[in-house]
Amino acid sequence: MFENLTERLSRTLKNVSGRGRLTDDNIKDTLREVRMALLEADVALPVVREFVKRVKERAVGTEVSKSLTPGQEFIKIVQAELEAVMGEENEGLDLSCQPPAVILMAGLQGAGKTTSVGKLGKLLKERDSKKVLVVSADVYRPAAIKQLETLAGDVGIDFFPSNVEQKPVEIAKAALEHGKLKFYDVVIVDTAGRLHVDEEMMDEIKDVHKTLNPVETLFVVDAMTGQDAANTAKAFNDALPLTGVILTKVDGDARGGAALSVRHITGKPIKFLGVGEKTDALEPFHPNRVASRILGMGDVLSLIEDLERNVDKQEAEKLAKKFKDKKGFDLEDFRSQLQQMKNMGGMMGMLDKLPGMSQLPSDVKDKVDDKVFVQMEAIINSMTKGERAHPELIKGSRKKRIAAGSGTQVQDVNRLLKQFTQMQKMMKKMQKGGMKNMMRQMKGMMPGGGMFPGR
Template identity: 70%
Template sequence: MFDSLTERLGKTLKNLRGQGRLSEDNIKEALRDVRMALLEADVALPVVKAFIDKVRARAVGQEVLQSLSPGQALIKIVHEELVHVMGEANEALNLHTTPPAVILMAGLQGAGKTTSVAKLARFLAEREKKKVLVASADVYRPAAIKQLETLAAEIGAGFFPSSTEQDPVAIGQGAIEQAKKQFFDVVIIDTAGRLHVDAEMMDEIKRLHAAINPIETLFVVDSMTGQDAANTAQAFNEALPLTGVVLTKADGDARGGAALSVREITGKPIKFLGVGEKTTALEAFHPERVASRILGMGDMLSLIEEAQHKVDHKEAEKLAHKLKKGKGFDLADFREQLRQMQNMGGMASLMDKLPGMGDLPANVKDQVNDRDMLRLGAIIDSMTPGERQRPDIIKGSRKKRIAAGSGVQVQDVNKLLKQFKQMQKMMKKMGKGGGMKKLMRGLPGMGKMPF
């Protein structure tokens, strides 16, 4: 996320190192580069102009603290202004009402509304311990109703059945009535989308909004549309009293224009980021954390939160107990570590949140991808329980069988066994008091990282 913007800003801010004071001369060129980086990231022009003016006003002539380089001083100013542009702090959903709290999801077709409904339902169930009912008022696409029913079953949420013959208002009211009778805490209503903003769609959703009076009206928008996302949000905001925005497909957005433009243009907070296709791939939007990611500082708080919610702590404790007793780390344990990594969003998500990853060369980043992790998992799954426990017995004929079973070459099996031995050594060090650097070196594809 925000890779290109992070790279451009990182290069610009590095150029100021070694200067004794931030002045008009040495900051002018840097701000020109920052401006170009933001424009190339598809940030709206008025937002860029206001941002640059504020940074310049604060930075020019400022004495640099003895412990800071000018580059660090400017990074601090840029970070604070990025946070200001994106909304200062996370704004959580307002669910303080007599149950059920009603959430209405609006947006254009293809923005990811239906998937976002399921993600939000799962988020509220797991993080807030809410009992959630979902319903689809998209009477134009039978597939959308079926999709939501399937997703609801997958995540364990309640589903209110609807059909294309019904009126969207009747669906919304019926879902709320069922929620009251069955004591649901939250009702999330999915709505129809269009390929563009049109009067008919707006009239329908206004009528639905007036009938169900939701406490939250969230606009779902594809972050990869850049500043168009902010403009579309503004159009919806003029028709509906929006309370917040959900930015989808943020994991594929290397620019970041939408995240930096939406709040400034609409005045509405970004409440969530969709960061993948899975129903677990939804993050609360924290402006200060996203600003840190953009500037290559990482986001350890989000990483810790993900570990708390997505790592299987019983498995982790079992492994720690096993290592403490002096029992060896085997391939079954290695497989479990890969599974835990995938639960946390994979290597791409982890690297996005670790400090300093923005400084890594592109060729090093390319060595680390989630396809490799899936391949490693498939190889281990093709082994017998005995082979996972005693990898030393895996010789010629066994390697051929494992390679054939997992659809890879024998050299891939050899590569896995080599990486596993590195992981074994690392686990011994961790037992003696290791740390993040040792852990990262032991992960697949991370051995060549310049820590």
């Protein structure tokens, strides 16, 4: 997300960062570029106008901090205004009420409501230790109820049964009664996708809302619809008292216009971002971190949280013990590292959160292909336990068998073994404590140094 905007803004702000003084003239040129970058990112025009106006007001005649150059001060202003447009800070769910706290999900068809219900249920169960019940009041879409039941089973939360013969209001009422009876902390109600111009359907969701009186009414919207996302959110907000927005499919949107428009147009905060199809791919929305990413400064805090959440502590301790006992690093360990990386959204997902990644040449980015890591894992999976522990056994006929078993070529197996050998050498350097040697090894494994395929 924000790939194009980050690239354009980074280039534009680079031109101003070395300026000794900020004048009307050089600010004017930079602001024109900022304006174009935002419009290309599909940010709504009223938001762009207001943003540019506020940046200009703050920048002209601003007091420059002693520790910053005027150019750096300007970038700081742009960052602060980006945060302001998106809502200053993360606004979590307000569940402080007599249990069960009811969350009603609304939105257009295909926006990802049902998936978001499952992800949110999982997040509340695992992060906040809540007892969660989910229910589907979507009686129009074939298999919608079954889809939610399957999802609930996958993430380990309870599902309240419903069927297409029932009225949505009846389903909502019965689920709420059950939630009270069984002492649930949270009841999440999935609703059918509807257009804001369909009066009958909008009346129906208003009735469901009236029946439930939810503490949170979340509008789920597809980020890839750009500024239309903000406009449909506003239409729903006019009909329902929304409390927040969940932006889905942000991993597929390189522009990011929706994230910058929704808050300004609806006055409602973005509470979560859906960043992939996996059930844990739902992140709290932090405007300050997102602003930092847009300006190419990375999002190290989110990366640390990803590491804490996804790294298998037992696996990490096992590897650390191996190091301590001076035992070798084998292909089983290598596979474990690949799996952990996959859990954190793959290599690109991690790189996106590191500062300065927008400046990486595109030919280098192209070599960081997560499909390669999937292929590497498939190759290791095709090996026997003995081969993983003793890679030196893997010669001619074994290589052919492994390639056939993983649907790859023998040269792919050779490449993996070469990369593994490099990794093994690096681990030995770490065991010996030679940090300089290890850094030299790592440099050779970075893009342009031989680690990534395609060289």
